[in-house]
Amino acid sequence: MTIDPRQRLEEGISHLVEERKIISGIAVSYGDLAQGEAFSRGNLREVRLENGVFIPDAALLENDSVFDLASVSKLFTCIAVLQLIERGKLRLDQTVGSVDKRFSHIADVSIEELLCFRANLQTTMRMDAAATAEEAEQLLFDIRLGAPPVRKFYTDMGAMVLKYIVESTSDTLFWDFLQENIILPLGMARTFAKVPASLLPQTVDCNYERRIVGGKFWLDTDCPPGTVHDPKARLLNTARPAPCGHAGLFASLDDMTKLARGLLGGALLSRKTLLEIGVNRTGGKLPDGSDSQYMGYLCYSKQPVQTFSEVPAYFGEKTIALNGFTGNHFSVDPEKNQFMILLANRIHNRATTVTGRANPEDKTETILWDDGNTYIVSQNFVYTKDKFLKNHIGDILAGY
Numbered sequence: 111m112t113i114d115p116r117q118r119l120e121e122g123i124s125h126l127v128e129e130r131k132i133i134s135g136i137a138v139s140y141g142d143l144a145q146g147e148a149f150s151r152g153n154l155r156e157v158r159l160e161n162g163v164f165i166p167d168a169a170l171l172e173n174d175s176v177f178d179l180a181s182v183s184k185l186f187t188c189i190a191v192l193q194l195i196e197r198g199k200l201r202l203d204q205t206v207g208s209v210d211k212r213f214s215h216i217a218d219v220s221i222e223e224l225l226c227f228r229a230n231l232q233t234t235m236r237m238d239a240a241a242t243a244e245e246a247e248q249l250l251f252d253i254r255l256g257a258p259p260v261r262k263f264y265t266d267m268g269a270m271v272l273k274y275i276v277e278s279t280s281d282t283l284f285w286d287f288l289q290e291n292i293i294l295p296l297g298m299a300r301t302f303a304k305v306p307a308s309l310l311p312q313t314v315d316c317n318y319e320r321r322i323v324g325g326k327f328w329l330d331t332d333c334p335p336g337t338v339h340d341p342k343a344r345l346l347n348t349a350r351p352a353p354c355g356h357a358g359l360f361a362s363l364d365d366m367t368k369l370a371r372g373l374l375g376g377a378l379l380s381r382k383t384l385l386e387i388g389v390n391r392t393g394g395k396l397p398d399g400s401d402s403q404y405m406g407y408l409c410y411s412k413q414p415v416q417t418f419s420e421v422p423a424y425f426g427e428k429t430i431a432l433n434g435f436t437g438n439h440f441s442v443d444p445e446k447n448q449f450m451i452l453l454a455n456r457i458h459n460r461a462t463t464v465t466g467r468a469n470p471e472d473k474t475e476t477i478l479w480d481d482g483n484t485y486i487v488s489q490n491f492v493y494t495k496d497k498f499l500k501n502h503i504g505d506i507l508a509g510y
Contacts, residue, residue, distance in 0.1 A: 148367060244349060
């Protein structure tokens with residue numbers, strides 16, 4: 111007997127949220143311009159720290175709960191840049207130096223190179239190690255070109271620079287530009303650079319992340335709801351107008367659904383431009399027979415080997431796909447005119463990094479912490495999404 115893909119999706123979510131507990135909760139949306147489905151499962155918060163003790167404090171996730179979008183924020187930056195290009199105010203071949211003189215060491219890098227991740231930009235020290243937001247920003251202005259990337263192209267740095275390109279070109283603060291040209295036109299009332307205090311109880315909690323770094327146990331207790339998780343953005347936001355170009359936006363599932371439909375429906379960009387965003391501009395075969403990373407404009411392109419592809423197997427070659435470290439996924443296929451959105455929380459009260467980079471062969475599920483307790487390891491959530499979530503959603507969408 112064939113099992114309905116919706117039932118398989120529910121079973122997959124239950125497996126990840128309730129059985130393995132690799133994520134604390136997830137909000138799911140998929141569909142096309144005419145129809146779709148959206149729902150939430152699990153919690154936006156599980157515990158709170160009180161007098162050094164973790165106390166159960168569960169709160170249910172809802173479709174209007176507010177998520178830290180993490181690197182899915184790059185999509186907004188991409189849209190903003192392409193809108194300026196469509197309006198004739200910026201060109202793909204235009205250089206950074208012709209727009210913003212503060213980036214003197216990358217003056218000859220083109221806007222297209224930043225969008226495509228082809229420029230390997232490096233600061234002279236880690237930005238999140240800077241003492242102040244001002245120092246961190248100066249490190250960004252002082253950014254340099256490293257050796258051309260060969261295998262891995264993905265980086266935050268190009269999107270960080272592009273925020274300033276948008277501001278310099280439009281003579282508008284980045285957040286104001288996003289509001290005027292994306293958020294307000296689509297009616298995205300629960301999308302924020304700074305979450306209002308009244309909505310903090312409805313904001314997904316990314317506090318109490320655990321990592322093993324250099325053999326040392328590390329616990330983050332400085333990321334309450336409404337605080338951006340990304341360390342570079344968190345530091346810059348202390349003294350600079352939020353958000354950054356690579357991370358720092360917050361939104362609900364319902365709002366991200368509006369964004370997907372806005373893109374597919376032509377409310378933000380022309381059809382021609384939309385079909386260009388997800389085209390592979392970096393990937394190919396390497397001498398060892400493996401593939402380098404396939405990247406489009408501030409997004410992932412469809413990789414030949416599905417294990418390493420952020421694009422759902424069901425979606426096609428021109429799909430625009432983004433992931434966020436906190437557990438998010440957003441993809442739209444402009445040829446199928448369909449979308450898939452997963453907003454999850456793999457951060458709260460979980461160990462996110464224990465063995466270096468995520469590896470599909472690594473089966474670490476729990477880890478003994480230095481407090482004597484065992485904690486869930488969420489590091490490889492990225493490699494569970496196809497099997498338990500995306501493939502089932504693809505089967506549902508195939509029936510639309």
